[in-house]
Amino acid sequence: MTVNPDIFAARVLAWFHRHGRRDLPWQQQPTSYRVWVSEIMLQQTQVRTVIPYYQRFMETFPDIRSLAAAPEDQVLHHWSGLGYYARARNLHRAARQIVEKHAGRFPARFEEVLALPGIGESTAGAVLSLSLGQRHTILDGNVKRVLARVFMVEGWPGRSPVQRRLWEIARQLTPEQEVAAYNQAMMDLGATVCLRSRPDCAGCPVMDCCQAHGQDRVRDFPGRRKAAKRxxxxxxxxxxxxxxxxxxxxxxxxxxxxxxxxxxxxxxxxxxxxxxxxxxxxxxxxxxxxxxxxxxxxxxxxxxxxxxxxxxxxxxxxxxxxxxxxxxxxxxxxxxxxxxxxxxxxxxxxxxx
DNA sequence: AAACCGGGGCG
DNA sequence: CGCCCAGGTTT
CATH class of the missing domain: 3.90.79.10 (Nucleoside Triphosphate Pyrophosphohydrolase)
Incomplete structure (x- = not known):
């Protein structure tokens, strides 16, 4: 690794304290439940689209028990138009599991969270770090893009070797302290600065350690999936x-x-x-x-x-x-x-x- | 028209 | 593990 992880995290955190997003609905009273619902919605959709869906969802299902008690049709109704409806069904199933196995309280152990339907490694880490401050590494689409550029990780991130390499880098960079702020910062960086097209490199806190930027090859990362014929x-x-x-x-x-x-x-x-x-x-x-x-x-x-x-x-x-x-x-x-x-x-x- | 996105399921 | 599946938005 050509970058000192402490310096990297310090720069990202300094940027976050000035430019990070702090006014998103799920960042107010960031309980595990609220963060969880937001993460599932954000898996498939951008923040702007998610916000009205999130507000309506939370008004109707303010807590895990109300979600678990609702009929599936009502949950799907609140998801109508968002797409990837299996996620709404998994969310609903998971809420029922939490009521049955965890007395209605969102579990606080990583393995228990990972065992819930619809929650993989990155989402489990995001929920537990953002809501409880636990130290976990995340790797969502935004973070993948940032890391692929900074470290010039070749290949499409969906391929296993590429994915493994990105996880390895992400883990090495995850700081000991302030993990919630760091994880949120990395997602914000990808969402607002290190954009897929037209990234604002001049406004990036890690520009000077970004290998792709140094070689003027930002556009080449992350590698694209080869187009499948539909x-x-x-x-x-x-x-x-x-x-x-x-x-x-x-x-x-x-x-x-x-x-x-x-x-x-x-x-x-x-x-x-x-x-x-x-x-x-x-x-x-x-x-x-x-x-x-x-x-x-x-x-x-x-x-x-x-x-x-x-x-x-x-x-x-x-x-x-x-x-x-x-x-x-x-x-x-x-x-x-x-x-x-x-x-x-x-x-x-x-x-x- | 093509890229994008996290997790489930299956062989 | 590797591969396929799902849906609407952005570029």
Whole structure:
């Protein structure tokens, strides 16, 4: 290591005391629970987007017991639009585990925290250091970027050898004192100075020990993942409206895309909507194609072809039941909805009014 | 259009 | 361990 860890940490901490963020919601009364929820949300989303979600989540679930007691649908509702819904389900499961195994109090031992679903090494370290001041090393995306540049760690950080090297560096740099401030500082540095593009090297407290900067190669780090070719998939989505202004939603399986969320019935492109409806005792008064749209996932693009179907008034044979509801977008019970479903419901309200 | 992001699950 | 999966935003 070409950098003295004490000097590195001292510079980072000095910078933090002048420029670090201290006004974020989860930094007020930073209990383990509050920090935990924020870390899970921040795993997938930037601070600006997270804040309103976080506020609403905390108003509804102010503590672990209220989260554990809530139905999963309500938790997913508060996550709607954030993506990576498995994390909301893990958060919920973990809250229930904490009530069962830890009397409702967030555990304070690293191994116990790591054992909770949805919490890996970095998140466990972040929660325990930021909320309780324990000495743990963290390595989130921001920290990875800073370290990859300062030490010119070649390769994409997702690859194991690269990841191991970054952990090794991160551990050596973690100071004995002021770990909470140091960890927060490293995340802030990555989030506000050492940006992925257009980093503000002139404003960086460790510029003069940054190897990438010294060689004018900041843009080369961290190494990029090689682009994977994404497949294309197409589905029809049946937006079935009844005369009450309700739409038919079905609960998706707990794993896979949009796991546990409520969505429109999906058909393959070769399936016949008429046959699907008839098989369920429904018949359409009118079917209209809505504008197709594309929704991107990491591994494929989904082309959605929505069909607006107005159902005849006559006695409907599809009833609310497990995994199926007639949903009133205006005043229905709150449920988890994916971004495209929310978008379609919004358009529906504009059409009908 | 491509990059990004932490953890779970599986072979 | 190595690889694949998930979703919406930013660049």
């Amino acid at each position: 497949r294309e998939r197409s589905v029809q989505m049946l937006v079935i409206c009844n005369s009450e202004g309700e739409v038919l939603l079905r609960k998706r399986p707990p794993t896979g895309i949009w796991g546990g969320l409520w969505s429109f019935p999906e058909l393959g492109m070769d399936d016949k909507p008429d046959e699907w409806l008839a098989a369920r005792g429904l018949s359409a008064e009118c079917i209209r194609e809505l504008a197709p749209r594309r929704h991107s996932f990491s591994h494929f693009h989904l082309h959605i072809h929505p069909l607006l179907i107005l159902q005849k008034k006559t006695g409907c044979q599809v009833l609310d039941g497990d995994g199926q509801v007639w949903y009133n977008p205006g005043n229905g019970q709150r449920r988890g909805l994916s971004a495209p479903v929310q978008q379609l419901l919004l358009e529906l309200q504009r059409i009908s009014t």
